[in-house]
Amino acid sequence: MIPRTFIDDLLNRVDIVDVISKSVTLKKSGSNLQGLCPFHQEKSPSFSVSETKQFYHCFGCGAHGSAINFLMEYAGLSFVDAIEDLASTIGLSVPKEAPSAVGMAIQEQAVALTELLQKATNWYQES
Numbered sequence: 001m002i003p004r005t006f007i008d009d010l011l012n013r014v015d016i017v018d019v020i021s022k023s024v025t026l027k028k029s030g031s032n033l034q035g036l037c038p039f040h041q042e043k044s045p046s047f048s049v050s051e052t053k054q055f056y057h058c059f060g061c062g063a064h065g066s067a068i069n070f071l072m073e074y075a076g077l078s079f080v081d082a083i084e085d086l087a088s089t090i091g092l093s094v095p096k097e098a099p100s101a102v103g104m105a106i107q108e109q110a111v112a113l114t115e116l117l118q119k120a121t122n123w124y125q126e127s
């Protein structure tokens with residue numbers, strides 16, 4: 001099981017723009033970057049990456065998440081593989097605490113839940 005603190009630290013150190021720009025051509029648009037969404041077919045860019053919030057969001061299909069989510073969705077990596085992949089790009093090795101399938105499932109749920117809360121919070125703030 002990967003400690004939550006490591007994941008937070010990793011997300012603080014990795015720049016989501018670097019991660020996504022390897023797969024998607026991004027152009028500066030105001031305070032965000034924009035490009036063609038890799039998750040649905042489109043001709044005009046509605047895929048937006050926020051450098052300050054370290055999140056991506058597609059206004060076309062609703063794809064949304066962190067650098068870890070991007071690797072999972074785009075490259076089809078598992079949660080753990082996505083973290084290992086990110087960590088290796090900045091020369092970190094992933095600490096492991098007694099791996100167990102159950103623990104991992106709980107952790108993935110926790111991340112999903114955190115995201116859900118984040119989305120809800122954003123939605124309330126915007127409306």
Ligand SMILES: [Zn+2]
Binds near residue numbers: 040059
């Ligand atoms: Zn999209």
